[in-house]
Amino acid sequence: MTVHRAAPSRTRRRRSGRAHASAGGRKGPLWGGLAALTLLGATGFAAVGWTSADRGGAGAGGDSAARDEPTGRTTSSPAPPSPSASPSVSPSVSPSSPSAGPSEPVVPATGPGTFTTAPGGSAKVGKGTVLRYRVEVEDGLKLSAAEVAEQVEGILADRRGWTADGRSAFQRVSGGSTDFAVRVATPGTVDKICGQYGLDTGGEVNCSVDKNVMVNLKRWELATPVYAKDVTSYRALIINHEVGHFLGHGHVTCPGPGKPAPAMMQQIKGMHGCVPNVWPYDDEGRYVTGPAVP
Numbered sequence: 001m002t003v004h005r006a007a008p009s010r011t012r013r014r015r016s017g018r019a020h021a022s023a024g025g026r027k028g029p030l031w032g033g034l035a036a037l038t039l040l041g042a043t044g045f046a047a048v049g050w051t052s053a054d055r056g057g058a059g060a061g062g063d064s065a066a067r068d069e070p071t072g073r074t075t076s077s078p079a080p081p082s083p084s085a086s087p088s089v090s091p092s093v094s095p096s097s098p099s100a101g102p103s104e105p106v107v108p109a110t111g112p113g114t115f116t117t118a119p120g121g122s123a124k125v126g127k128g129t130v131l132r133y134r135v136e137v138e139d140g141l142k143l144s145a146a147e148v149a150e151q152v153e154g155i156l157a158d159r160r161g162w163t164a165d166g167r168s169a170f171q172r173v174s175g176g177s178t179d180f181a182v183r184v185a186t187p188g189t190v191d192k193i194c195g196q197y198g199l200d201t202g203g204e205v206n207c208s209v210d211k212n213v214m215v216n217l218k219r220w221e222l223a224t225p226v227y228a229k230d231v232t233s234y235r236a237l238i239i240n241h242e243v244g245h246f247l248g249h250g251h252v253t254c255p256g257p258g259k260p261a262p263a264m265m266q267q268i269k270g271m272h273g274c275v276p277n278v279w280p281y282d283d284e285g286r287y288v289t290g291p292a293v294p
Contacts, residue, residue: 107218109203110188111138118149122172125156126163130171131179138185141217152182155239160279162243165287180246182239184215205268206238208245215242224268226276237263237278244280255290262289 115136124130135149153172155161162168185193187203193214194200194207201207207214215238223234240263252264253272260277261267267276274290281287 105221107221108141108186111140111186113185113189113192114139115183115185116145117174118145118172119174120146120149120172121174122153122157122170124169124171126169128167128169130169132171132173132177134174134178134181135172136181136183138183138189138217141184141186143184143217148184151235152239155236156243158236158279159285160281160283161240162247162280164281164285168247178211180211180213180243182213182215182243184217184220186217190214190216206242208242213239213242213246215239219268226267226271230276233276233278237267240278240280251293252290253293259290260288265290266293 115138118135118137135145135152137143137145137148149172156170157163163170183193187201190205190207191201191203193212194209197207197209199207199209201214201216204216204218206216206219219238220235221231222228223231227234227237244264249264251266252262254261254265254274257273259274260282261271261274263278263280265272265274277288279288
């Protein structure tokens, strides 16, 4: 989920920049009502539909993450935030840790607050003025910045992603000027960066602040109950949701029972009758949306 708030735009943002946090300002228990979501787990994943063939030539094991968490931009100095989750996932901490389950990674509460940038870059995808972005992983985590970058590239290049609007184009870089950064960090570091812009991510959600798309490691590794068995798809939802905030899109809710959940819906708060979906557009290129959330 994402917590969001408007922030002045210094780059090519279609609307005034916003800070978003997936917790929605944390007006109540973040996990309230999630128990009901597990009922969708067994039947809903067919709607997600992430396959390598669907990735529009994108290069990595596709991950889905909806922007139910804060959206952000990447810069050394704070900017207004917005909080908002590769088939192969590296645990953030060794699974041999006493509290770690056989397949569940341990998520450190906090980290040093410094980051490693993924090397290399990608070709431009999409039409329009290109938005250059970096992918960064907080130091000390057992995540490969290069692998995370490959996943993010695949999500942003997918034909059901934001490039389907005919205006958005992306290119990953590792140096020079950038429009935003996707940063995977521990809950404590996400709280600190998002909190500089007045967002309360509560150690649980993502946010989007200035040029920082902050991805909470807990959501990246563990997803949510509805996506617990499809963490890869939830990662696409995180990226699509938070980058959607960066592009100027606000939160919406479920358009009706049995319909695909919009990527800009805070799915971590409940599906409200919708079925799981992590993409902004469907296979026919139609925008998946619903009633705006005030």
